[in-house]
Amino acid sequence: MNKIMLISRLNPQDYTEERRKIFFLLGDTNNVIIENKIIDIIHNLGEVDLNDIVLKYNGIELNIATQQIPIIVKLLCNENISIYSIYQYYNPDL
Incomplete structure (x- = not known):
């Protein structure tokens, strides 16, 4: 079965x-x-509130602006946190 x-x-x-x-x-x-x-x-970045952070079993979901993605990536890489992918789930406007 395909996921x-x-x-x-x-x-x-x-x-x-x-x-x-x-x-x-x-x-x-x-x-x-x-x-x-x-x-x-x-959180120490100062631009992401704790309410905008959701831990998932295999990563983290952040409520952020698109231009904050490279900043987050740089911070995580500097701390040797492995990043495997970054995406936004598709949510059609109904």
Whole structure:
């Protein structure tokens, strides 16, 4: 059986302040120490509120603007957190 996931295309030229739910698939998120480290790293950035952070079993979902993605990636890489993918789930406007 195929597992299918629909994702939205991210636009790197989106300079609006519109916040979107962006998912970061990360390594070692089953380790509580790493989970806490990830939350601290992102929250200490000062641009992401704790209410905008949702831990998932294999990563973290952030309610952020598109232009914040490279900042988050740089912070996570500097702390040796493995990033496997970044995407926004497809959510059709009904």
